Amino acid sequence: DQQVKQNSPSLSVQEGRISILNCDYTNSMFDYFLWYKKYPAEGPTFLISISSIKDKNEDGRFTVFLNKSAKHLSLHIVPSQPGDSAVYFCAAANSNSGYALNFGKGTSLLVTP
Amino acid sequence: KAGVTQTPRYLIKTRGQQVTLSCSPISGHRSVSWYQQTPGQGLQFLFEYFSETQRNKGNFPGRFSGRQFSNSRSEMNVSTLELGDSALYLCASSLNAGQWPQHFGDGTRLSIL
Numbered sequence: 420d421q422q423v424k425q426n427s428p429s430l431s432v433q434e435g436r437i438s439i440l441n442c443d444y445t446n447s448m449f450d451y452f453l454w455y456k457k458y459p460a461e462g463p464t465f466l467i468s469i470s471s472i473k474d475k476n477e478d479g480r481f482t483v484f485l486n487k488s489a490k491h492l493s494l495h496i497v498p499s500q501p502g503d504s505a506v507y508f509c510a511a512a513n514s515n516s517g518y519a520l521n522f523g524k525g526t527s528l529l530v531t532p
Numbered sequence: 533k534a535g536v537t538q539t540p541r542y543l544i545k546t547r548g549q550q551v552t553l554s555c556s557p558i559s560g561h562r563s564v565s566w567y568q569q570t571p572g573q574g575l576q577f578l579f580e581y582f583s584e585t586q587r588n589k590g591n592f593p594g595r596f597s598g599r600q601f602s603n604s605r606s607e608m609n610v611s612t613l614e615l616g617d618s619a620l621y622l623c624a625s626s627l628n629a630g631q632w633p634q635h636f637g638d639g640t641r642l643s644i645l
Contacts, residue, residue, distance in 0.1 A: 421574075451632060453632060453633055455636075460638065461638050462536070462622055462624075462636035462637050462638045462639050463575075463622070463636045464636070465633040465634075465635060468632060468633060508575065510575075512632065514630065517580070517587065517588035517630075518580065518588070518629070518630040518631070518632065519565070519577035519580060519588055519590060520565075520567075520575075520577060520632075520634065521577070522567075522574055522575035522576075523574065524574040525574065
């Protein structure tokens with residue numbers, strides 16, 4: 420069963436605006452969350468992560484928000500740039516039962532000029 | 533600094549054959565994990581190796597196996613190939629066992645005819 424869900428397969432945003440990518444999870448034991456970006460023909464590239472003891476983590480244009488009660492996290496990209504166009508994967512892990520990443524199926528982001 | 537290197541990049545096999553894929557982690561990284569990516573199931577965890585020992589295994593049949601060498605390089609083997617094994621196989625490395633983030637290679641695209 421899919422424990423990490425990205426319900427929007429695609430998202431289109433204008434350059435300079437905010438991109439918001441969403442992710443929901445079902446396993447309350449997950450305590451670490453990551454976002455990866457993937458270009459065609461390349462492996463996923465790590466973007467940003469957050470531990471369950473925090474509710475926000477920021478790195479430049481990228482901010483991840485975690486709402487544990489809702490089992491929801493989101494990635495905000497501000498401002499969006501055409502080079503951000505890629506597939507974004509949300510991943511979650513439980514440090515108490517191995518460190519395997521559980522991935523969502525990805526959201527394809529298109530940033531238009 | 534060289535990233536995770538996977539060889540070969542592309543592979544075509546027929547049903548019933550076996551295949552071995554190779555992964556060289558980032559220099560100094562001692563933990564290697566393998567993932568399978570398919571359009572239907574997304575990215576799924578196969579197994580994780582550290583110090584030549586399998587630490588964690590995903591929900592895959594015994595036809596999928598792996599190993600890690602003393603230099604941290606890893607191989608995965610799939611025996612008696614089935615059409616459903618067609619996928620992108622991704623290797624990821626991290627500094628030590630149970631550490632995030634994991635850094636991914638560009639994958640091996642395996643096609644079964």
